Amino acid sequence: MSATRLLVLGVVRMHGTAHGYQVRRELLTWSADKWANVAPGSIYHALKKMESERLLEVATTDAHPGGPDRTAYRLTHDGETEFRLLLEKYLAESDDSAQGSYRLAAAVVFLPALPRIKALSLLKHRLTQVTGHRATAQDLVDNGTSWGQPEHVTELYHLWVNTISAQEVWLRGLIERLEAGRYVMADDEGGSFGAPPD
Template sequence: MSATRLLVLGVVRMFGRAHGYQVRRELLSWSADKWANVQPGSIYHALKKMAAEDLLEKIDVEPGDGGPDRVAYRLSPAGEQEFQVLIAKGLSDPSASNAELCAAVSLMPALPRKYTISLLRQNLIHFEAEERRSRLSLEDDTWGKPPHVYELFRLWGGIASASREWLAGLIERLEAGEYVMADDPGSAFGPPAPE
């Protein structure tokens, strides 16, 4: 999965129709260039590639002022399906990269609240298991590891613990009604896609 792919699909979906500059401006306002390494060239490349894959439909082409034409895109039905798969994976799959998780969290208001919570709970189970595994590794001295290797297990446990605490807090905030989700009145993402 690619964080750029998810972000581009999500922003086009959020606007309903968008051109490359609009997508770029939105993602830069989220600082996605820093946490997901989304660069302007990768945005335009993703738009063209996903249009070629029939995930995006070109709906309007305006001549550029001495530069390239400005093309507006919207999600196709296949693009909506791809978006749903990528965001669900980003929120629930422990093998998703940090950038993919961040992209999915930034777009989670596109999903219904209960569905989002259920996806996040799947990831929470992973972080709880990682914490236990790191504790067991620290207690296990049967392999005669060099003493400094235990710092790796402490680091591993610390990352898992911080991730678990953050994720548990996010789930609590969602359960308490924070954030406007797709199935809430006033959602910026419109009605939720069928589950």
Template sequence: MSATRLLVLGVVRMFGRAHGYQVRRELLTWSADKWANVQPGSIYHALKKMAAEELLELVDVEPGEGGPDRTAYRLTDVGEHEYQVLIAKALSDPQLNHPDLSAAISLMTTLPRARVINLLRQRLVHLEAEQRQAKLMAEELKAHMELGTPEHVSELYRLWGGITDASLAWLEGLVARLEAGEYVMADDTGAAGEPPAR
């Protein structure tokens, strides 16, 4: 999955229609260039590629201010479907990397509260299974140490266990905050998470 793809679709969706400079400016305010490595060239490339894939449609070309013309895009129905698939996968699949989850968290308020909680609970189930597996592997390692496995190898299991424990604690906290009504979600009164009508 591509965090850039999800972020670009999400920002165009938020604005209803947007050109590359708007998408870039918005993502820079989120510091996405740092945590998702979203660069200006990748934004313009993603816009053109997704237009070719019919996820976005060209809606307007504005004269640029001292530079090239600005092409405005909006999501197609296919693009909306792709956005929903990408954000659901990024929220629920613990195998995806940090930038993908970060992109999904930055856009989670575009979805209904119950849906986000459900997707995060799916991630929790997977992480709980990983936590159990890490504990079993640590126990197995103790047996292997008696057979000559170097002691320092146990640090790998401590690392993996620590990452899983921290991820679980954060995720349980986020679910609790969402259940308590924190953050304005797409289905909350006055929320701005749904795309504008076409």
């Protein structure tokens, strides 16, 4: 699944109701086309697909002078469940692929939609996986050429170790910041980022 799915659900949820142009404008304002590889056309496709899956429902359809009608959507109960499942999955599961980094970025945007203790639990789970990946990558640096790889291939293993180490440092810092009470989370007083309007 793509980061676009979580981002679209999250923006619609955040606004209560939103039409495609509004979702697109919000995500482009966040530069999600760069850090989550969200293409403008994929936003409209995601809205239609999730409507057919009954994750979104039509709230209103307004005539728009000089252009197509604007259909505003809202999350269904199943849409709220899907939003939560994707958010939790993308925070907890380490995935070194490009899609994995896009999904993590999308999940971090909506991190405050979770209660603090839940977010911490998911991030600590991810940290355990990342630490294991780093140990595996370090083993390749230390022993890779003994398996018959050309010597210069070790540079790829160094890149992998350093990339994973950077994520590990960032995760440890984020966990510390959340444990210290940083950021308004779903169970804190006041409205957290991405919360549906009252």
